[in-house]
Amino acid sequence: MATNQEDIKATADVVAAVEGDPTAANTANYFEVATFGEYVKASIAKVKGGDSGILPVIVGLVIIAVIFQSLNSNFLSAGNLINLLSQGAAYILLSLGEIYALLLGEIDLSIGYVAGVAGIVMAQLASAQHNWPWWAAIIVALIVATAIGALQGTIITRVGLPSFVVTLAGLLGWQGVMLIILGNGGTLPISSNVLNDLANGSLNTVATVISIVAIVAIYAAVVMTREIKRKRKALHRSPASLAYIKIGGAVIGGVALILISNANRGVLVPIRGLPWVVLIVVAFVVMWTILLSKTRYGRYVYAVGGNAEAARRGGVNLARVRTGAFALASLTAGAAGIIYASRLRSVSTSLDGGTLVLYAVAAAVIGGTSLFGGKGKPIHAILGGIVIAGIDNGMGLLGISAAARLVVTGLVLLAAVLIDALARRSKTAR
């Protein structure tokens, strides 16, 4: 193992092993690192090499928290943090959808208004006029959103048009459809309590504790089983201490979330508990993480984004992978639209799908997803979405104008894209 450390520093030196280093054959076990110290070193080397991962956005979150907390002591209050999470939920979900397009190296500009259309379908079906049960309204809304994505994806892949143009047409077209259904300046209220609670309701305090403990326990179990199994089979794994750190982090995060959720944040009447919407977002992130990292389809999404020609030669059906990704993007956007409508308890023509989609792209990129394809994870949407919601929320607390907030959000996005582009450049320069 002693040679491993040198190897980390010098990929170029590998040649020395060919030249006849007799120990090379013995130490070449294809493990990356064995100890935590080496892991840290390798991570630093990765960042230097341009693979920054989620580090910049974590640093950004800390900076945002420090700045806004020092300017307004309400920023890190339990009530505001929960508020921030539910504010950010729609962005996070939209951004989760956008990640599918970004992973392919494409973009989907339409998902803001696809979200709007899904919200309308749900509100219409659940309205007194049609009186569908809430769950049926949600399912149909999600199906409609998925179909829209599949249609756009089919046009992009089968006809071979740029996704930018097709989804720009979608942005305009679905906005028009929304206006037609809603009428000029129209509003469609949601009367179903369940639908309104999706974004506004909370679990009771006991259920909050139970659900968060369960999530943390499942996460810890997954991390530990994987660690033990890979150790037993002598497969590649990260150092054991990293698994403990991950679990420790999850426990700390879980406890913190329980404390802030169960603190009273009501002004007139006491309000406690974890908002439903947090669980919905977590469910989507878990689902898409499993799909993208554990299934063949997910692997192909990354492969197509990384090198479409290599994927094609490997026998991957490019059209199917791409169309599927646009459908999944729209499906997730549909969920975002439902949450957005639920939060406002209505759908109205004031929904600005153009801005929403740009925020979604911004959140994904700020979180660490590459605009150039092939790099990104669902967790990036959460981190980036919280950054955007945090800026919005923090500057709102300070009473800063909406115009100034746009400027700052724009600058943060620019910084994120810059990091992405620089990382890419230093990678190819090697």
Added chain:
Amino acid sequence: MDQGGQTAANDSSRALLELRGVSKHFGPVQSLTDVNMSAPSGMVTALVGDNGAGKSTLVKCIAGIHSPDDGGHIYFDGKEVTMKSPKDAASHGIETVYQDLALCDNLDIVQNMFLGRELRKGLFLDEDAMENAAKETLASLSVTTIRSIRQPVASLSGGQRQAVAVAKAVMWNAKLVIMDEPTAALGVAQTKMVLELVRTLADRGLGVIIISHNMNDVFKVADRIAVLRLGRMVAEDRSDKFDRQIIVDLMTTGVSTRARSEDALSGAEGGAH
């Protein structure tokens, strides 16, 4: 593997791959004319020729990307075969490593080696089995310079990338590996590593066809040399029947009257037309 060492070089009737009278035209352009060629198991056959001689076209005919004109025959493992797609070629055991390697930079080594042929356990990917298979293949090729099998391909050197592409090809029970300019754009040490890898493949009993411009590499690694000129095979023989100057003559004029210093042999005339 069933070949008997040096004699196999001339005993082409028993070669792993046999081309007989293969032609290929694109519209009015005749790229290959009546090409005969063989590639035995356990040997490295170098395919050389000037730019535009038809090397890539010939290789693509073998790899199933182009289908040759009617009238030619391709025999593989003693049976006549027709390759309509790269998948057909792969099902026979013919794998091609292209110059651009066709690797995804953002995926790690294991993911690249199994791209398009992932192993699954139920709905999910069987990462453990894939990692083990990839590790075994790399180890069997004596590729010892790769630090981690889970590092993205983007972080590998040129020679290592070549090694991964080759490992990817041979993992699927390939019998014949075709390599297009494997040492182009590599440094001296990296070239050495790749040539050793080529040798390892042949020593394991695989047939190897290597396209190269670099005469140094050709003479270092090839057991047999086939020279294409303007779509015709002008010479094909054991590499000790050639020297550098003869090859250059053959590539440029199609004939060589030079005698090789050691055995005064005119290796080319038989193949001239």
